[in-house]
Amino acid sequence: MRGNSRRRVPSFLDRAGIRTGLRWKLSAAIALVGTLVAIALSLVVHNAARVSMLDNARDLADERVQIAQRNYELSGRPNFPSIKINDPSLPAALREKVEEGRRATYVTDRPHGVPDIWAAVPLKDGRVLSLHTGFTDRSTDILKDLDQALVIGSIAAVLGGSALGVLIGGQLSRRLRKAAAAANQVAKGETDVRVRDAIGGVVRDETDDLARAVDAMTDALQQRLDAERRVTADIAHELRTPVTGLLTAAELLPPGRPTELVLDRAKAMRTLVEDVLEVARLDGASERAELQDLMLGEFVSRRVLAKNPDAMVHVVHESVVTTDPRRLERVLFNLLANAARHGKPPIEVSVEGRVIRVRDHGPGFPEELLAEGPSRFRTGSKDRAGHGHGLGLTIAAGQARVLGARLTFRNVRPAGAPDHIPAEGAVAVLWLPEHAPTSTGSYPMLP
Structure with a gap:
């Protein structure tokens, strides 16, 4: 890693190991917006209802104080218990307006939030007639019922919006997951997979644009790879004839050290050309295995000891397999x-x-x-390189695919040893299939 590379700072969810999907993010966003809208609407409706009720109460108090004024002027005394003359508890703001000769109403709030309604009117003798009433219990109950209905409606709206967000987000997330799975298949070499076919459905949205772009990129990449493989195969095929002629001419040279060097390099070049042609055939997926039954332990023992007598062969458990002996020998x-x-x-x-x-x-x-697995013309690290062209393991992996087998690689380390401790060896494991690899197009060999 370069020294000036920028690293992403892990978030709380990353540190906690929590992965949030698009479905839940969309649902949370809708729930948050719904909550804010519900709170705002509830406050507006509550305030509007309270103002309307207070206006009605003030109008009623004003009508009652006018009736009381007329009765007082006729009889000389108030007719209602709540009517008072020169009430000392009259609010100062209301008293100032009445002293100006105006009839007015006023609202005050008690400590526990229930409003008081005041109404006052000036009399002809200079005194002040006033009415003091509280917010009726019925109005209070109506306002409480309205608040309760607003709370229930807001909760229902938030839950409904969240459920809708989960539904919509789940559909979108499902399409994206299908697209990601198809893209991963393409990355593993299954170039016949199409992302747009994988997501399916009749919905036309941004996921379709993404699928079309990925499919177009896959087609372009596959065409480029096919062109490179054809060029490589054509070059190797064209080199086969002159290399064979060079090897034949070198064999006619007089014996000696120079002749041995020329023969050695010519044979190495011929091997390289044959390996490149074999890799090209394996990449073209046109190879088919000729299957036959054999005793795996006996077959491996004879082939390995014939190739490398110093190798140690141990048959733990013998079994009969159906495979292609020639290709299995090539892998070994x-x-x-x-x-x-x-x-x-x-x-x-x-x-x-x-x-x-x-x-x-x-x-x-x-x-x-x-x-990443074997790659052509990659010889490995400095500790395990220096010779070859990286084609041996590439051919082994390709032949294993033709056999329907799986070839894996790992290093042997002491138990519990950290990564910086050098490995104690390398292990290549070939897993032959349980059944004959008919899916690869192979066919049985007639006896």
Whole structure:
């Protein structure tokens, strides 16, 4: 990693190991917006209802104080118990307006929040007639019922909006997950997969645009890879004839050290050309295995000891498998050659059922190979490189695919050892399929 690279600061959810999906984010956003809107509307409705009720109460108090004024002027005394003359508790603001000769109403709030209604009118003799009433219990009950209805409605709206957000977000998240799964299949080499077909449905949204872009990129990448493979195969095919002629001409040279050097390099070039052609055929997915039944332990023992007499073979459990002997031999020989070239003796080969393990005691496989698998013309790290062109393991992996088998690689480390401790060896494991690999287009070989 470069020193000036920028690292993303992990969030609280990252540190807590919580992964939030699009569905829940959308639902949370709708719930938050719904909550804010519900609170705002509830406050507006509550205030509007309270103001309307207070206006009605003030109008009623004003009418009553006018009736009381007329009765007082006729009889000389108030007719209602709540009517008072020169009430000392009259609010100062209301008293000032009445002293100006105006009839007015006024609202005050008690400590517990219930409003008081005041109404006052000036009399002809200079005194003040006033009416003092409280907010009626019925109005208070109506306001409480309204508040309760607003709370229940707000909760229902928030829950309904959240459920709708989960539904919509779930559909969108499901389409994105399908697109991601299809893209991962494309990344693993399944170029016939189409993201737009994988997401399906009749919805036309941004996921369709994403799927079209990924499918177009896949097609362009596949065309480029096919072109590169054809060029590589054509070059190797064109080199085969002159390399064969060069090898034949070198064999006609007089014996001597120069002749041996020329023959050695010519043979190495021919091997390289043949390997490149084999890789091109395997990449083209046109190879088919010729299947036959064989005793796996006996077959591996004879082939390994014939190739490398110093290797140690141990058959843990014998089994009968249906596979292509020639291709299985090619995989074994490439694994043995890689172990002998890059590892250290002793080389150990074990057979257990349908599983074959090839181990050496060298510095182990490079991290790039363990992470990405074999790659052509990549010879590994400085500890396990220096010879070859990286085609041996690539061919072994390709032949394993034709056999329907799985080839894995790992390093052997002491139990509990940290990553900086050098490996004690490399292990290649070939997992043969339980059934004949008919899905690869292989066919049985007639006896």
